[in-house]
Amino acid sequence: MNAMPAMPCPNCSETIALDPKALLAGKQIECGSCNTAIGLQESSANLVGDTLSKMDSVRQAIGKAR
């Protein structure tokens, strides 16, 4: 299994685990240490969403090949 992506908090540098699907859904994630809310910028959301949709296409293609 892949580890959850993470990034340092912009406020306190504590590592924050990121849930890509939650971010893409427009949710903000709070730092557990200082409660700073972080979220995707719109331009980044488009980039990540495009990548995830391609990954979904790959998974579907794999399923059909069985």
Ligand SMILES: [Zn+2]
């Ligand atoms: Zn923080």
